[in-house]
Amino acid sequence: xxxxxxxxxxxxxxxxxxxxxxxxxxxxxxxxxxxxxxxxxxxxxxxxxxxxxxxxxxxxxxxxxxxxxxxxxxxxxxxxxxxxxxxxxxxxxxxxxxxxxxxxxxxxxxxxxxxxxxxxxxxxxxxxxxxxxxxxxxxxxxxxxxxxxxxxxxxxxxxxxxxxxxxxxxxx
DNA sequence: ACCCCGATCGTA
DNA sequence: ACGATCGGGGTT
Numbered sequence: 001x002x003x004x005x006x007x008x009x010x011x012x013x014x015x016x017x018x019x020x021x022x023x024x025x026x027x028x029x030x031x032x033x034x035x036x037x038x039x040x041x042x043x044x045x046x047x048x049x050x051x052x053x054x055x056x057x058x059x060x061x062x063x064x065x066x067x068x069x070x071x072x073x074x075x076x077x078x079x080x081x082x083x084x085x086x087x088x089x090x091x092x093x094x095x096x097x098x099x100x101x102x103x104x105x106x107x108x109x110x111x112x113x114x115x116x117x118x119x120x121x122x123x124x125x126x127x128x129x130x131x132x133x134x135x136x137x138x139x140x141x142x143x144x145x146x147x148x149x150x151x152x153x154x155x156x157x158x159x160x161x162x163x164x165x166x167x168x169x170x171x172x
Numbered sequence: 173a174c175c176c177c178g179a180t181c182g183t184a
Numbered sequence: 185a186c187g188a189t190c191g192g193g194g195t196t
Contacts, residue, residue, distance in 0.1 A: 038179070040179075047179070048179095049179080071179090073178060073179065073180060074177090074178065074180050074181085075178095076180080076181085077180050077181075079179055079180085081179085094179055096179085112180070112181070113179070113180070114180045114181060115180090115181080155179075156179080157178090157179050157180070158178090158179055159178095
């Protein structure tokens with residue numbers, strides 16, 4: 001079990017999104033295998049929250065890779081992203097689904113971005129946390145069982161830019 | 173100050 | 185198909 005370092009995240013977002021499928025999200029004693037991700041890439045991506053430029057809300061997207069971007073959606077769910085690429089280039093990988101490995105009640109359902117964050121207890125206070133800090137209990141690791149088959153699909157839940165095959169899903 | 177609406181989910 | 189629920193951002 002090896003923690004992913006910052007150089008893993010500081011790469012082209014499509015590569016990071018694909019490579020994150022099969023990796024393990026860890027928060028305290030909770031662990032889950034990431035099974036679905038999406039890439040949101042730069043101000044030219046109409047679905048990226050930075051599409052209308054830099055605001056206090058999107059500030060973290062412009063920072064260093066490996067930080068959490070967490071925001072509230074529809075008044076009742078939070079969404080978790082990991083910032084990618086380089087400073088001043090806004091991009092991230094959105095975590096859409098995972099499979100529970102440890103620390104969850106039996107049959108916990110992590111098959112959706114809102115379910116995932118709720119089960120992990122990830123709220124807006126997690127925004128701007130560094131998943132690459134050595135003393136963080138919130139990080140992503142690689143158990144080397146990882147790369148199984150990954151398929152590229154259209155992104156969902158958005159109205160613009162949904163034709164791009166920027167969603168990556170673990171094949172069962 | 174107001175208005176709109178969104179990277180969702182559960183129920184109908 | 186639709187309602188719940190809320191905060192950021194753009195507009196007035």
